[in-house]
Amino acid sequence: MASMFEGGTVSKLKPIGGIKVEVAGQSSGCGTTGGAGKSSCGSSAGPDDMPPEIWEKVKNHPCYSEEAHHHYARMHVAVAPACNIQCHYCNRKYDCSNESRPGVVSQKLTPDQAVKKVLAVASEIPQMTVLGIAGPGDALANPAKTFETFARLQQEAPDIKLCLSTNGLMLPDYVDEIVKYNVDHVTITINMVDAAVGEKIYPWIFYDHKRIHGREAAQILTERQMLGLEMLTARGILTKINSVLIPGINDKHLIEVNREVKKRGAFLHNIMPLISEAEHGTVYGLTGQRGPSAQELKEVQDACAGGANLMRHCRQCRADAVGLLGEDRSDEFTQDKVDKMEVVYDLDRRREYQQKVEAQREAQVTARKAALAAQQPDDGMKVLVAVATKGEGKINEHFGHAHEFQIYEVSASGTAFIGHRRVDHYCQGGWGEDDVLPSIVTAINDCHAVLVSKIGACPRDELKEAGIEPVDAYAFEYIEKAALSWFMDYRARIAKGEIVHKERGDAAIRQGAYLAA
Amino acid sequence: MAYKIDDTFCTGCSACEPECPNQAIYEKSGMFYIKPDKCTECIGSFDDPQCVSVCPIDDTCIIDTDYPRYVAA
Numbered sequence: 001m002a003s004m005f006e007g008g009t010v011s012k013l014k015p016i017g018g019i020k021v022e023v024a025g026q027s028s029g030c031g032t033t034g035g036a037g038k039s040s041c042g043s044s045a046g047p048d049d050m051p052p053e054i055w056e057k058v059k060n061h062p063c064y065s066e067e068a069h070h071h072y073a074r075m076h077v078a079v080a081p082a083c084n085i086q087c088h089y090c091n092r093k094y095d096c097s098n099e100s101r102p103g104v105v106s107q108k109l110t111p112d113q114a115v116k117k118v119l120a121v122a123s124e125i126p127q128m129t130v131l132g133i134a135g136p137g138d139a140l141a142n143p144a145k146t147f148e149t150f151a152r153l154q155q156e157a158p159d160i161k162l163c164l165s166t167n168g169l170m171l172p173d174y175v176d177e178i179v180k181y182n183v184d185h186v187t188i189t190i191n192m193v194d195a196a197v198g199e200k201i202y203p204w205i206f207y208d209h210k211r212i213h214g215r216e217a218a219q220i221l222t223e224r225q226m227l228g229l230e231m232l233t234a235r236g237i238l239t240k241i242n243s244v245l246i247p248g249i250n251d252k253h254l255i256e257v258n259r260e261v262k263k264r265g266a267f268l269h270n271i272m273p274l275i276s277e278a279e280h281g282t283v284y285g286l287t288g289q290r291g292p293s294a295q296e297l298k299e300v301q302d303a304c305a306g307g308a309n310l311m312r313h314c315r316q317c318r319a320d321a322v323g324l325l326g327e328d329r330s331d332e333f334t335q336d337k338v339d340k341m342e343v344v345y346d347l348d349r350r351r352e353y354q355q356k357v358e359a360q361r362e363a364q365v366t367a368r369k370a371a372l373a374a375q376q377p378d379d380g381m382k383v384l385v386a387v388a389t390k391g392e393g394k395i396n397e398h399f400g401h402a403h404e405f406q407i408y409e410v411s412a413s414g415t416a417f418i419g420h421r422r423v424d425h426y427c428q429g430g431w432g433e434d435d436v437l438p439s440i441v442t443a444i445n446d447c448h449a450v451l452v453s454k455i456g457a458c459p460r461d462e463l464k465e466a467g468i469e470p471v472d473a474y475a476f477e478y479i480e481k482a483a484l485s486w487f488m489d490y491r492a493r494i495a496k497g498e499i500v501h502k503e504r505g506d507a508a509i510r511q512g513a514y515l516a517a
Numbered sequence: 518m519a520y521k522i523d524d525t526f527c528t529g530c531s532a533c534e535p536e537c538p539n540q541a542i543y544e545k546s547g548m549f550y551i552k553p554d555k556c557t558e559c560i561g562s563f564d565d566p567q568c569v570s571v572c573p574i575d576d577t578c579i580i581d582t583d584y585p586r587y588v589a590a
């Protein structure tokens with residue numbers, strides 16, 4: 001397809017390479033507001049270099065800003081059950097296994113029910129700033145329901161940002177509508193830019209009243225995705241590209257995907273691991289196609305990092321998730337409960353709360369800068385640490401209660417968020433579950449230390465045995481500050497000859513979508 | 518003269534409903550059904566029956582053998 005916007009010349013957004021949002025990298029978490037005084041956040045561009053209207057859009061969005069994801073919450077409403085393509089990693093008998101919990105079909109909502117649920121959640125959880133429609137099918141294969149929900153929310157909750165996820169097949173047809181309802185973020189799942197790769201991922205699409213198979217299907221899909229992305233960029237809509245990393249199928253190819261989407265003005269690229277287990281009944285699950293290891297994922301992410309803003313904190317949330325990333329409070333807002341709620345939408349209370357959050361974010365940045373200033377010169381040594389957190393950007397979770405660990409890469413020149421690792425709770429009703437511990441060790445096996453607010457004697461010894469240092473000395477401190485302080489201490493102990501620095505091995509990415517219990 | 522939906526396979530995803538040229542598909546408590554008297558097997562409208570083509574689960578939209586095949590008027 002001839003491209004009208006080749007090279008981003010018509011683009012209103014700055015192309016990806018020029019902007020750094022706080023994703024991984026040196027500029028991670030540089031400041032919470034646009035404006036002056038943020039010069040210390042690394043060499044490359046930060047919020048200061050971003051057009052203010054774009055910074056305004058992303059700064060409180062948990063999916064677009066790694067820093068915001070500690071503080072702000074999002075919710076998805078499942079108003080879009082239909083899909084118009086078939087992916088080998090998805091079993092349509094259930095919800096999409098890569099973006100939601102397999103085996104449990106989420107509650108389908110009418111637009112009416114969805115609007116009420118959003119208002120109820122927003123009143124209860126003032127940090128809820130983003131509402132997304134992400135399935136369980138494809139938002140744009142259900143245009144009537146998706147846009148009715150948006151139209152009403154624009155009226156009734158004007159401070160909430162709207163976003164949608166799509167496979168891109170119908171995107172070019174709905175760009176006008178997306179602009180009309182003031183949707184400011186669109187996520188497109190793009191796993192390939194070459195039909196020869198695509199035919200191994202997509203058996204068929206339904207397009208122009210026909211089911212189309214094989215390479216022809218993949219060709220149409222990629223052309224529509226690229227056109228849709230160009231059109232969104234031209235209209236000033238932020239885009240996030242999701243790519244599922246499928247070892248042996250598109251692992252190397254994702255670097256090319258990264259280049260192509262960047263060229264067309266994509267704002268963020270999120271490479272996520274394939275989730276594939278036989279019991280999900282997906283084609284990949286049944287044919288034994290495996291997902292990537294943590295190191296394989298990081299390799300591809302690092303290979304792309306020079307080219308684009310990479311997002312590493314995506315949780316592959318369910319289509320009806322509610323809460324901070326990594327948390328799911330959807331059980332508190334089931335349809336029956338929402339039906340019985342008296343909903344009062346209090347804009348002032350929400351604003352007040354959000355101001356408190358801003359103050360906290362500033363404090364977090366100040367703490368990080370102080371810890372950075374104290375470091376020795378960087379000699380290139382980098383290690384990974386795992387962190388147990390409940391949010392607010394602090395080390396405030398007990399080892400035994402953590403259902404995920406966040407992974408940071410630390411060096412003398414800064415911290416970079418790498419990703420998160422899901423684990424089973426170690427602590428079950430007061431007793432440590434000993435068979436769970438080995439799986440936690442495997443999940444964070446590439447880390448030198450695990451920073452927690454508290455940890456029992458038993459797991460402490462076993463972690464040490466495995467070569468991972470359990471650390472509770474920085475309880476309730478800000479994560480980046482704590483990681484940097486620990487790193488300084490670690491270096492000091494090496495220098496004194498107390499310990500010897502060793503390389504760590506690879507880690508496993510746990511299979512099963514988030515909260516797959 | 519019609520297709521029907523096998524409700525042991527239907528996931529209730531609703532993909533078929535808006536594709537039908539005759540509004541023959543309707544929802545009842547989360548499941549989808551076809552009104553046999555409205556279904557034309559898409560003859561005269563499209564090359565393939567739309568419900569069959571869009572449905573993600575094979576063999577869910579099937580010919581209802583209780584009715585003779587549709588013949589265009």
Ligand code: SF4
Nearest residue numbers: 063313314315316317
């Ligand atoms: S699935 Fe990924 S993009 Fe969507 S809300 Fe969760 S983290 Fe954000």
Ligand code: SF4
Nearest residue numbers: 527528530531533572
């Ligand atoms: S497309 Fe198939 S699975 Fe979906 S509602 Fe229609 S018959 Fe059911």
Ligand code: SF4
Nearest residue numbers: 537556558559566568
């Ligand atoms: S075959 Fe065509 S007319 Fe009949 S129900 Fe399916 S889509 Fe409607």
